[in-house]
Amino acid sequence: MTTDMRVLAVEDDPRIAKDLHAALSAAGFRVEHSRDGEEAWFLGDTEEFDLVVLDLGLPALDGLAVLKRWRANGRTMPVLVLTARGTWQERVEGIEAGADDYLPKPFRMEELVARARALVRRAGGHAAALQEAGDLSLDTNRMGVALRGVPVQVTALEYRLLAYLMQHRDRPVPPTELLEHLYGDDDAREANALEAVIARLRRKLGPGVIGTRRGFGYYLEGA
Amino acid sequence: MTTDMRVLAVEDDPRIAKDLHAALSAAGFRVEHSRDGEEAWFLGDTEEFDLVVLDLGLPALDGLAVLKRWRANGRTMPVLVLTARGTWQERVEGIEAGADDYLPKPFRMEELVARARALVRRAGGHAAALQEAGDLSLDTNRMGVALRGVPVQVTALEYRLLAYLMQHRDRPVPPTELLEHLYGDDDAREANALEAVIARLRRKLGPGVIGTRRGFGYYLEGA
DNA sequence: GGCAAGCTGACAGCAAGCTGACAATTCGGG
DNA sequence: CCCGAATTGTCAGCTTGCTGTCAGCTTGCC
Structure with missing residues (x-):
């Protein structure tokens, strides 16, 4: 069974947390989220993550303390620290507590994703960023698609469609939204x-992968 | 720290250079110093370092350009980038050019040393000089290319292209990305x-080495 | 039954990519 | 500094296969 890249995002500000989730899952990570230090510590200590994104200002248990306790227990997953406080002492402290990278707020999501990828690449060897739904799996790094582990060849457009459905696998995606994402809304296309793209994909993937909910949109089955 | 770690410090401001030298050698590093981009590039390309501390604002050849040229040539030593320019684009750019860490000026020497240590610890040993993918092998030290062990003569541009594909052999590399890395995006070339370069390379290497995935990009086969 | 949403196979247009030739540029040697 | 050779960018024409359109069909829903 193939493994996703699991990332633990520890962040109490709901707005930032939402952005984190969106950006990281778009980048192919499976995101777990925790909003307080105690819970985060427990998760990070008992489960396997490929990366932790850790905010320092937390309720219940300070981020730095969480990190130190992980390291003291021998947990070695890469940790990317976020902090609003920008003093150099803090940064040194963070690095000495065992952080692998450091990002001062405010930051751009693009930068966070770039660093997250770099960290994971460095740490875990070249593990693939896999996203799965039912029998279908997307390798967002290789831009590859597989069905029950068997590679399936898809075109660039088809891939983008699948990736978008995968990214929003928790809901049916209306055709209008897909059209806007695949083509610019400026470019007018017949609905x-x-x-046609869906049909071609279904021919390649067989039944039971892309579902339709009439009036609502398309979705990936088994997600 | 008793180990004999060689670090290349690239910095044109004499005052900062002096501080760098003091702090790093106090921390147990053997420090080589270079004050201009051309020289730095040459040193980093021909000698073995365990770490490079690279300032971006340099005479003769910009720091980012130096870094890109190293990476394009397959040099993989950890690089810590220093910059006065603090915009997020710059940072993303730096990381995508192959930087392993980033430190905005002004900074404290304590912090630099902490990060330098972390980088070296993470990198572990030296990088391999020979990279392979399928029948193709690149010798990153002498910039040589061989096919099934038989040397093939390639031009500098062709080599940089191969090195880039080799460095990213886990995914197809889109033409836009290749163009940007081979030439600066400032310099506008016909797509x-x-x-043309690909075609000439294929003529030299024969089929089954450089593959195309229409709409995705180029890749090295058998990787 | 009737309507709207969605499906499908066929097909033509078109864009991505390939190639060979040639011109511009670079580079090394005298 | 100049010349010849190697390298590299540009162009035109070509191949390939992706993808939008169309016509006619099925399916679900009132």
């Missing part, structure tokens, strides 16, 4: 173009 | 220039 049928999308259906 | 066709890349295809």
Whole structure:
């Protein structure tokens, strides 16, 4: 069974947390989220993560303390520390507590993702960023698609469609939204173009992968 | 720290250079110093270092350009980038150019040393000089290319292209990305220039070495 | 039954990519 | 500093295969 890249995002500000989740899952990570230090410590200590994104200002238990306790227990997963406090002492402290990288707020999500990827690449060897739903798996690094482990060849457009559905696998995606994502909304296309792509994909993937909910949109089955 | 770690410090401001030297050698590093980009590039390309501390604002050849040229040539030593320019684009750019860590000026020497140590610890040993993918092998030290052990003569540009593909052999590399790394994006080239280089390389290497995934990019086969 | 949403196979247009030739540029040697 | 050779960018024409459109069909829903 193939493994996802699991990342633990520890962040109490709901707005930032939401952005984190969006950016990281778009990058192919499976995101677990925790909003307080105690819970975060427990999760990080008992489960396996490929990366932790850790905010320092936390309720219940300070981020630095969490990190130190992990390291004291021999946990070695890469940790990317976020902090609003920008003093150099803090940074040194963070690094000496065992942080692998450091990002001062405010930051751009693009930068966070770039660093997260770099950390994971350095740490875990070249593990693939796999996203799964039912029998289908997407390798967002290789841009590859597989069905029950068997590679399936798809075109660039088809891939983008699958990736988008995967990213929003918790809900049916309306055709209008897909059209806008695949083509710019400036570029006017017959609505049928999308259906054609779906049809071709279904021919390649067989039944039971892409589902339709009439009036709502498309979704990946088994997610 | 009794180990004999060689670090290359690239910095043109004499005052900072002096501080760097003091702090790093106090921390147990053997420090080589270079004050201009050309020289730095040459040193980093021909000698073995365990770490490079690289300032971005340099005379003769910009720091980012130096870094890109190293990476394009397959040099993989850890690089810690220093910069006065603090915009997030710059940081992303730096990381994508292959930097392993980033430190905005002004900074404290304590912090630099902490990060330097962390980088070296993470990197562990020296990077391999020979990289392989399928029948193809690159000798990153003498910039040589061989196919099934038989040397093949390639030009500098062709070599940089191969080295880049080799460095990212786990995914198809889109033409836009290759163009940007081979030439600066400032220098506008016809998109066709890349295809010409690919064609010439394929003529030299034969089929089954450089593959194309239409809409995704180029890749090295058998990797 | 009727309507709207969605499906499908066929097909033509088109864009991505390839190639060979040639011109511009670079580079090393005298 | 100049010349010849190697390298590299540009162009035109070509191949390939992706993808939008169309016409006609099925399915679900009122």
